[in-house]
Amino acid sequence: MPKLIVLRGNSGSGKTTAAKALQERFGPNTMLISHDMVRMQMLHVWGREGVLRSLPLLVELLRYGRQHSEVTILEGILPAGDYRPLFEAALEAYGTDIFAYYYDLPFEETLARHRTKPNCHDFGEEEMRRWWREKDLLPMLREIVFTKEVGLEEAVETIYRQVTGK
Numbered sequence: 229m230p231k232l233i234v235l236r237g238n239s240g241s242g243k244t245t246a247a248k249a250l251q252e253r254f255g256p257n258t259m260l261i262s263h264d265m266v267r268m269q270m271l272h273v274w275g276r277e278g279v280l281r282s283l284p285l286l287v288e289l290l291r292y293g294r295q296h297s298e299v300t301i302l303e304g305i306l307p308a309g310d311y312r313p314l315f316e317a318a319l320e321a322y323g324t325d326i327f328a329y330y331y332d333l334p335f336e337e338t339l340a341r342h343r344t345k346p347n348c349h350d351f352g353e354e355e356m357r358r359w360w361r362e363k364d365l366l367p368m369l370r371e372i373v374f375t376k377e378v379g380l381e382e383a384v385e386t387i388y389r390q391v392t393g394k
Contacts, residue, residue: 232322235303237331240338247303249384259297261289263304279310287317294321308366330371337376
């Protein structure tokens, strides 16, 4: 039965790194949908237009993943209010086979993590403050919360065990 993993959180929280590590851990036939990749690289849109234009494509990619992949990983900031139709479509497609996680880190921690990234000069503190969403949990999915104490390896291992039941 195909599974969906949802990784959400503020910029710099570690969700993209975790998503890539999970894709490697699950191996072949694991589809990774990066919200930033879809929005900024595939569609080349930002801001409110980015939400409006990326939403239908993200829904289609989720459906494609359900039909063609054993595991689909969706990662991004994905604000709850803006992307509600995406999560409703996820529930429709995957039902109870959704494993959702939210990175709830202090702003200072996300800023510190951002400074270690290769793209740290693409944007900075001002933009990150503007994008910041405090405890933006989804009302329709039960998200497991990761705090700053949960490192990359622990997050990946926790998710892997929960999804596989091993």
